[in-house]
Amino acid sequence: MDPIKESLLKTSKAAKKEKKGKLISEFCIALIIIAVVAIFYFVASKGLATFFTNKINLWDFLTKTDWNPGVKDSHGHPEVGALPMIVGSFGVTFLSAIVATPFAIGTAIFMTEISPKRGYRIMQPVTELLVGIPSVVYGFIGLSVVVPFIRRTFGGSGFGILSGTFVLFVMILPTVTSMSVDALKAVPRHYREASLALGATRWQTIYRVVLRAATPGILTGIVFGMARAFGEALAVQMVIGNAALLPKNLISPASTLTSVLTSGIGNTVMGSLQNNALWSLALLLLLMSLFFNLVVRWIGKRGAVK
């Protein structure tokens, strides 16, 4: 028989290699997926124990303001009101996003529309570097600069939502800026040319044409920034004061989901209510990050339709 014909009917080395290689790559992706599923499973099972094992009312958990899982209130119910942390987390997230957004968009416009050469060359590496600065460094600077500054200016201890907002503002600024830059750069050049050719000024062109076209991308950047702020743990924990109380004002010590988690989880016994309640906070954190993810996806879809 023809040797070539014979070899065609056998399984070649290449075919075996292909099979093996594909299997290896599938194994790798499976590992990642297993990790994701495991994270959700473990955090959810621990976090839900508060409600199913310890029979805590979900509504009480979300709306009550006394956080002291080891202590029982006058009715004999444990005090597991997470509202102070929820308010704290949302407070610093929204405030820092509100402060950061105009600055980020302004800087992004500056980098892409006003001074695309020099501005971009200076800002690009700096934003990249700032994204990379570890959060504990931000926390340390917050502690040694921002907190004393606020103490001197507004009185009080200096710890609180305002300090947290300041620190997070600087932390999310580079994220939002660089994503806004990407969104602005993605606007086709002929949009600008058409607008300028119609006699619009540069600002009119930016405001009416470029910004409109880049809105979905900029929104995505803002949501990313908020997600980062919401999930940030140590930098916030270092400056917010860590008092599980409903904040009276912006400069009174407060706490966030993440700050209570980092300071508390090591000091509680696995399986106890105190511990389970903390895991419920972690679950809340997980769900919020899922929510931010969905929002980004939703914006992406709406932006794509236009």
Next chain:
Amino acid sequence: MNSKKWDKVATAVLYAVALFIIVILFTLLAYILIQGLPHVTWHFLTSPAKAFTKGGGIGIQLFNSFYLLFLSMLISVPISIGAGIYLAEYAPKNWVTDLLRNAIEILSSLPSVVVGLFGFLVFVLQFGFGFSILSGALALTLFNLPLLTRNVEDSLEAVSFSQVEAGMGLGLSRWTTVLHIILPEALPGIITGMILGAGRVFGEAAALIYTAGQSAPALDFTNWNPFYIASPLNPMRPAETLAVHIWKINSEGIMPDATAVSAGSSAVLVLAVLLFNLAARVIGNRIYKKLTAE
């Protein structure tokens, strides 16, 4: 006011905003370096920390940071390359693949503290690894994998499909083609991504507090047997990293010169990140040139 004037005003405002941001950012960088660098001496970088007295260093923490980084990259680099190859080359276009991509996206957006808590629950307690370098490296791997995988996938997809055709047209398997032809061409992008990822891992603390632990037992730098309890290479020992150290001494507040040590450590961390960024750029460019130049 007419539109011309508005244009001028807007431009002025934008200049002001940009200037303000530049000032903030540079002040921040300058502050970290100016406050910190004077403390950074050879003694500071090499001697062990002191809990209750002045003059401690960050030697052990620095070593721990690098060792942890090394171990977690050792685990995450091969997995991310395999997973990236799957997504770029093998994944069919269907809803299952979309689901996989979503799952990776979600993993990358999880707060690192959640990843750390998961590591605490599973690696430290369930698997019984305790507060150890191993637990920490695994947690960091989870934290790092999605970004690395995305980076590998993007870099592979940026290589022209004609290269896949060229390889397969010669009767090579897709696996061989990807491994020996596509991957080397994608290497500049992949390496850049890996180094940036390494920088992120190097400064990460929230995922480590409850996995690698918050204590840095003395190390015996004369015994490198990984099974010896005080060996620097022992993966089962607790290992406070530099980033965790900054957090720890600031939250406990018992170290008399905590501010100075934190400032020095922050400067070291920022310099390290700077170095990682620079290295990413330089090495990426160099490999790219080496691959394409005559």
Next chain:
Amino acid sequence: MDNYSLDDIYIKPLDSKEHELALSTEDLKVYYGDKEAIHDVSLPFERYKITALIGASGSGKSTYLRSLNRMNDLIPGARVDGKIMYRDLNINSAKVDVYEMRKHIGMVFQQPNPFAKSIYDNITFAPRQFGEKNKEKLDEMVEQTLKQAALWDQVKDKLHTSALALSGGQQQRLCIARAIALQPDILLMDEPASALDPISTSKVEDTLMQLKDQYTIIIVTHNMQQAARISDYTAFFYSGKALEFDDTKTIFTSPRIKATNDYVSGHFG
């Protein structure tokens, strides 16, 4: 543009006693998703001859060519029906090892696609993967194939420099050398000169004429002069069908089908 009948077909039969066939297709169909892109193409390819596939762009000639060594397998959603006969074997079947088959039916693509490796490694990479480790044999292979591809004199002093530094024409000839290093039976060429300047094109054509003694060549081209110059047989493709197949001379001087006549005389579309 005229609409030509798709039933008006002439395929010159090649008597298997006089003509040894290297490859042939029987009722070959190619689908992209639900769309049928190639309809029942049956063509013979004689050994050690050059067969040109001509036709307007979008006529399906490239799609057809790429299915001959199953490169269409790489495209998601593509499917090939019908028989591709090679050495008494239908290679369009799961029983045939596709990687092994591609070693014998090589391909040169429209855009030169050398690997981002040295000239030497471009040629020897695949043979080494298939087990050839002997350095002397590899050296000899490089020299021989580069000579066959008319590239040796230009690159013999820089074999270990990057192939990407070569000009487009040189790159394409390197790709030809890379393909013949595996000593295939058949070479499929998908408009190998379309991305090249006239001088490089004529060099590639010279190369093909030399290769004819040892290889069966099937070449897609949109350049009719090229087809007339180098090929022995020509098939004319129109709208996913091969309407006419005959000796190249006949196709260009007295085609039987009106569509072919209009195309080769330039009255097309």
